[in-house]
Amino acid sequence: MTLKTQTKSELITELKAKGLRLTPQRERVLDIFYDLPNGEHISAEHVYTTLKQEKVDISLATSYRTLKLLASHGVLREVDFGEDTKQYELIRDEDEPHHHLICVDCHETKEFESSVIYAEAQRLCAAMGAELVDVQVKLYARCKK
């Protein structure tokens, strides 16, 4: 189910091979994620309003459907920050997931990686007799503002 990340055109080829169609809406949605800084996450609503601004024909329903579809094919990852909306980000590297620092005051988020955490996750997982699929770490903290 999960795909390794690749260029946009490789991805499209692979999705087509699965029987999915490349509609203008889907292509624009992919563009948005490829243009996003590494690790940044957005909501269906955000995708919708961004594309609307760019005069792309898309409905909110399609935005929701597309994100869900891409997530189920391993292109996007659904991440949760206890906000009221689901967030999605492009999966760029299956092997070392990045994590999030979330300010409890201003709600700003920042991405980071840590091979220490990843190694520990592997170890713990093995110790509990399970096979690691993904690690998500959230550091709730207070930034200096």
Added chain:
Amino acid sequence: MTLKTQTKSELITELKAKGLRLTPQRERVLDIFYDLPNGEHISAEHVYTTLKQEKVDISLATSYRTLKLLASHGVLREVDFGEDTKQYELIRDEDEPHHHLICVDCHETKEFESSVIYAEAQRLCAAMGAELVDVQVKLYARCKK
């Protein structure tokens, strides 16, 4: 805002000192969390139906309000697993939060601790110029079934 965990009666004293009233509903909600195995998490709906079964008079609205209230006072922690409902768990030890292993197949969850991760979280947080408040780690994995 945050309280150190303690016995139920100490907690009640402290909440009263903040001007909160101890209603039968709130006391029963606290009971539920104190009876829960360490680290287990439940939803407002679950609290409501559990108490209803025990013939306690409570409404779903009060269940939601109480959980939110207790969370805002540092008694409960809101945790998210990308399910459709918010989950809450009793905060038992502020210094070393426990984490969750979630099976991507059967959705069963398992709690664990790791001082390695905690230490790394502290270090990373300091490096990014923020003050650590809470760490939440989720290992998505496949259990052996």
Added chain:
DNA sequence: CTAGTTGCAAAGAGTTTGCAAGTTG
């Protein structure tokens, strides 16, 4: 007493879905 709390039902927010019309391969 009186400020805090409850229950109810209605309102909200986010997300999903049925269906007819439109497109992709």
Added chain:
DNA sequence: CAACTTGCAAACTCTTTGCAACTAG
């Protein structure tokens, strides 16, 4: 052209809220 996809609006689910009645301290 057949299967897939879209847009729209209605439906749904989870959660919050206004308000009048009630109650803990």
